[in-house]
């Protein structure tokens with residue numbers, strides 16, 4: 001498994017024991033999942049679910065199950081013959097479910113959906129479906145399961161590893177029409193929304209209510225919260241708010257056989273038994289399609305400071321992180337690293353960006369952000385930290401953003417450096 005990247009999970013197939021994708025999955029979890037399978041799948045399939053991880057993996061390798069793999073950079077050699085091909089009757093059925101205009105067969109639109117953001121991977125799907133509700137997703141998957149049609153869930157198609165595009169001719173199920181905010185509790189800061197909400201729209205919505213999303217990333221204008229959850233996206237605020245495993249309070253998902261699993265809790269301090277939602281966070285569509293998300297959002301704080309620093313060696317960057325954690329403490333909201341190679345690529349390919357520390361010879365750069373509620377105190381604390389870091393020789397040069405435009409240009413370097 002180490003060398004294989006599971007680029008596409010074809011999640012529906014009657015003879016499949018596929019969901020076990022990781023050889024590190026524990027026996028306990030395996031049995032738990034088997035129980036879920038028992039509840040929802042026909043006897044023969046339930047039996048298959050009890051196979052060992054090793055057996056399942058062997059089956060995956062032989063191509064006898066509902067998962068297609070793509071080796072890094074190349075496409076799997078053959079299409080799994082157990083999957084059917086979409087025919088006219090299938091299309092008619094889908095039109096009945098989602099309506100004519102949400103069954104996409106137009107070549108131009110399909111071309112965009114078949115190619116990933118990096119333009120490294122290309123599928124050949126002939127059909128994209130745009131469901132508007134969990135019920136429609138369930139109907140689609142129930143049907144695909146019965147017909148052995150392969151499916152690829154797609155959000156904003158901004159993933160960088162080819163997971164959101166078909167390997168072959170899978171049906172693309174794109175969640176972009178499921179973009180409603182269901183509720184927001186201003187006391188607890190808990191947002192419940194559909195999985196197709198674009199991250200930037202959620203950020204703006206929360207901003208109007210004095211809150212922020214606990215994750216932010218360069219693809220925010222296109223990526224969807226369902227995609228973020230399914231990739232367990234880290235983003236720019238991880239150092240402060242942690243990963244989505246901590247911030248996502250609940251999920252609703254539709255399994256490959258069409259059953260809707262309601263795990264959409266909104267209770268932060270929930271210690272009631274198994275927490276199945278974690279299996280879906282980072283599962284990249286392999287276990288089902290995430291349709292709703294409940295997420296804890298922190299209040300927006302008024303004072304933000306950003307510094308862009310240069311370090312001579314990697315060891316200094318590491319030490320600087322430790323210093324930042326201990327000296328800036330609770331106001332440290334971002335600590336992002338890039339080396340000179342990443343910086344060169346950013347500057348070479350993007351107009352309008354310049355190195356904030358143009359003096360030559362620096363090999364490593366760090367972006368530090370503090371966020372707090374006392375402007376004067378936060379600034380003094382950051383300045384004291386910078387001074388002491390320079391005295392210790394950890395930082396060789398640096399600049400503090402003087403206004404929002406400068407701050408945005410610092411962030412822009414970090415956001416696009418992700419694509420290097």
Ligand SMILES: Cc1cc2nc3c(=O)[nH]c(=O)nc-3n(C[C@H](O)[C@H](O)[C@H](O)COP(=O)(O)OP(=O)(O)OC[C@H]3O[C@@H](n4cnc5c(N)ncnc54)[C@H](O)[C@@H]3O)c2cc1C
Pocket residue numbers: 117152153154155156157158159160163164165175195216217218219222223224225226227228229230231232233234235236284285286288289290291415416418419
């Ligand atoms: C400019 C840029 C900056 C980025 N910065 C970061 C960063 O800082 N940190 C980081 O971690 N990542 C980053 N990414 C990658 C990041 O993982 C994705 O952008 C984002 O999380 C994917 O969301 P999406 O809606 O585009 O999902 P897609 O790309 O559409 O899908 C990604 C995967 O999730 C699955 N999927 C999508 N939606 C669902 C769903 N509803 N249910 C089940 N499965 C689903 C797909 O099948 C696929 O396997 C960046 C990408 C870009 C282009």
